[in-house]
Amino acid sequence: MSVPAVELVGITKRFGDVTANDGVDLAVERGEVHAVVGENGAGKSTLMSILYGLHPPDAGHVLRAGTRLRLRSPADAIAHGLGMVHQRFRLFPGLSVAENVVLGAEPMRRGVLDRAAARRSVADLAERYGLDVDPGARIGDLPVGTRQRVEILKALYRRAEVLILDEPTAVLTPGEAAGLFRMVRELAAEGVSVLLVTHKLDEVLAAGDRVTVLRGGRVTGRFPTAGTSADDLVRAMIGRSLATAPTTAKKPPATTGALPTAKKPPATTGVPPTAKKPPAIAGGAPYRLEVRDLRVRDRDGVAAVGGVSFSVRPGEIVGIAGVAGSGQRELVDVMTGLRRAHSGTVLLDGRPVGGARDRRVAYVPGDRAGRATAPDMSLADNLLMGDQRGFLLGPGRVRGRAAALVERFSIRAASVRAPIAQLSGGNAQKAVLARELSRDTPVLVVEEPTQGVDVGAQEQIHALLAAARDAGRAVLLQSSELSELRALADRVLVMFEGRLTADLPVAEATDERLGAAMTGATGVRRPAGESTE
Numbered sequence: 300m301s302v303p304a305v306e307l308v309g310i311t312k313r314f315g316d317v318t319a320n321d322g323v324d325l326a327v328e329r330g331e332v333h334a335v336v337g338e339n340g341a342g343k344s345t346l347m348s349i350l351y352g353l354h355p356p357d358a359g360h361v362l363r364a365g366t367r368l369r370l371r372s373p374a375d376a377i378a379h380g381l382g383m384v385h386q387r388f389r390l391f392p393g394l395s396v397a398e399n400v401v402l403g404a405e406p407m408r409r410g411v412l413d414r415a416a417a418r419r420s421v422a423d424l425a426e427r428y429g430l431d432v433d434p435g436a437r438i439g440d441l442p443v444g445t446r447q448r449v450e451i452l453k454a455l456y457r458r459a460e461v462l463i464l465d466e467p468t469a470v471l472t473p474g475e476a477a478g479l480f481r482m483v484r485e486l487a488a489e490g491v492s493v494l495l496v497t498h499k500l501d502e503v504l505a506a507g508d509r510v511t512v513l514r515g516g517r518v519t520g521r522f523p524t525a526g527t528s529a530d531d532l533v534r535a536m537i538g539r540s541l542a543t544a545p546t547t548a549k550k551p552p553a554t555t556g557a558l559p560t561a562k563k564p565p566a567t568t569g570v571p572p573t574a575k576k577p578p579a580i581a582g583g584a585p586y587r588l589e590v591r592d593l594r595v596r597d598r599d600g601v602a603a604v605g606g607v608s609f610s611v612r613p614g615e616i617v618g619i620a621g622v623a624g625s626g627q628r629e630l631v632d633v634m635t636g637l638r639r640a641h642s643g644t645v646l647l648d649g650r651p652v653g654g655a656r657d658r659r660v661a662y663v664p665g666d667r668a669g670r671a672t673a674p675d676m677s678l679a680d681n682l683l684m685g686d687q688r689g690f691l692l693g694p695g696r697v698r699g700r701a702a703a704l705v706e707r708f709s710i711r712a713a714s715v716r717a718p719i720a721q722l723s724g725g726n727a728q729k730a731v732l733a734r735e736l737s738r739d740t741p742v743l744v745v746e747e748p749t750q751g752v753d754v755g756a757q758e759q760i761h762a763l764l765a766a767a768r769d770a771g772r773a774v775l776l777q778s779s780e781l782s783e784l785r786a787l788a789d790r791v792l793v794m795f796e797g798r799l800t801a802d803l804p805v806a807e808a809t810d811e812r813l814g815a816a817m818t819g820a821t822g823v824r825r826p827a828g829e830s831t832e
């Protein structure tokens with residue numbers, strides 16, 4: 300057998316009491332697409348960080364084409380033909396594609412950047428690997444899928460032969476995701492090895508050659524994708540099938556250093572477990588949330604939302620679909636009181652939303668690190684943030700309440716005192732959901748609730764959102780996963796260029812109809828008695 304392109308041998312990594320990787324062996328062949336899957340906190344990101352020189356392992360080593368490497372930094376990794384595309388792109392919006400690709404390794408001519416040479420080599424590279432990118436385009440003008448291609452080009456320009464993709468489709472539309480995987484197969488055919496970290500098992504099975512499953516920092520399964528089902532992977536990931544899943548996630552294995560079990564949580568901190576009759580709204584308003592002819596301008600004075608009207612009843616989940624930048628962000632900003640509208644109104648239970656952050660709206664932002672959490676503050680403080688009772692409680696009670704939420708929402712963390720930045724991505728997301736779902740508000744606005752979240756937790760989060768609806772809350776759900784909108788929403792709205800291009804009952808929200816509305820096709824279907832303009 301040939302020497303693997305890259306091999307991780309006996310990798311162990313501890314953070315305090317947490318063993319994030321525990322004797323992990325993983326070999327990737329040349330030209331292979333190798334997926335790494337596992338629950339939130341299973342140790343996937345840690346393993347990739349070690350391979351990319353971001354963390355030194357406590358034990359074990361990395362071989363590249365059979366040679367042992369000492370990786371002290373990403374620069375070392377890049378020098379040995381490793382490249383990584385992070386979830387958050389590291390591109391300069393004001394610069395061109397070619398300038399971004401060559402940045403730090405520029406072709407120079409008489410002491411200045413040789414732009415023509417940069418463009419030529421970027422165009423050659425794009426052509427060789429079949430990547431559709433215009434080297435002269437400005438990054439700021441490009442859609443997310445194209446920006447990701449630029450990140451991949453950047454790695455290839457630095458001669459990456461092993462490419463690590465960390466949840467690459469989290470930010471992509473379904474069409475862009477399909478394009479990415481076509482490209483990944485082309486790269487593999489050219490001999491590039493791809494390590495793919497993802498929670499989407501259908502992607503793994505469609506685009507991967509082999510899969511390694513991690514659980515509690517250890518390898519619990521190795522599969523060729525051929526002949527393997529999603530259920531086989533799930534069983535290796537969580538030790539059971541999803542079909543027989545209890546509603547709450549299993550206790551974490553001892554190696555992840557989870558918190559001790561908390562006492563019974565106080566009733567005020569949880570989502571009501573059973574469906575209730577929607578409560579009557581004060582003043583008899585039929586809607587919990589009403590948006591009337593809303594217009595919002597962005598910083599440059601351009602209309603970001605151009606006259607949008609819709610309403611959400613108690614006990615209803617309304618989904619919002621649309622390609623990024625269609626005005627969803629601005630719409631949500633006004634609804635949560637984070638931005639002022641140019642004109643129009645937003646009413647909660649018949650009363651206008653306040654100018655500042657309105658306490659009647661619980662909000663789960665899509666931008667976890669930037670908006671949803673204070674990364675340097677403890678998990679406990681993040682869980683209680685915005686809860687005015689927090690000021691009246693001593694630190695012991697704050698930790699007690701936080702521990703109750705940790706237990707209830709199966710958040711895996713070494714301690715509620717540790718900074719939230721130390722949690723795995725999916726566990727940080729669960730913490731934000733725990734905080735917002737446990738607030739007793741009439742309206743819940745949720746963006747991308749399961750982004751970066753493992754399959755078991757996805758199920759749990761969906762059940763929690765359904766419970767919030769059944770308790771009579773009005774839920775507005777923005778998601779780029781059409782399957783998620785279909786699973787949860789009663790109606791799906793589509794935004795395109797700041798306007799609603801569809802308002803469909805879920806039974807009519809097919810991929811084709813949503814896709815057409817997302818690209819601006821007309822033929823808007825509106826439920827009787829309501830207008831969207």
Ligand SMILES: Nc1ncnc2c1ncn2[C@@H]1O[C@H](COP(=O)(O)OP(=O)(O)OP(=O)(O)O)[C@@H](O)[C@H]1O
Binds near residue numbers: 339342
């Ligand atoms: N810098 C750090 N300090 C302390 N603990 C950490 C640090 N980085 C990771 N951990 C812990 O190591 C464990 C593995 O985390 P890791 O991020 O590798 O998981 P993951 O499989 O990538 O999860 P996710 O799917 O949620 O992104 C978790 O328990 C996490 O809290």
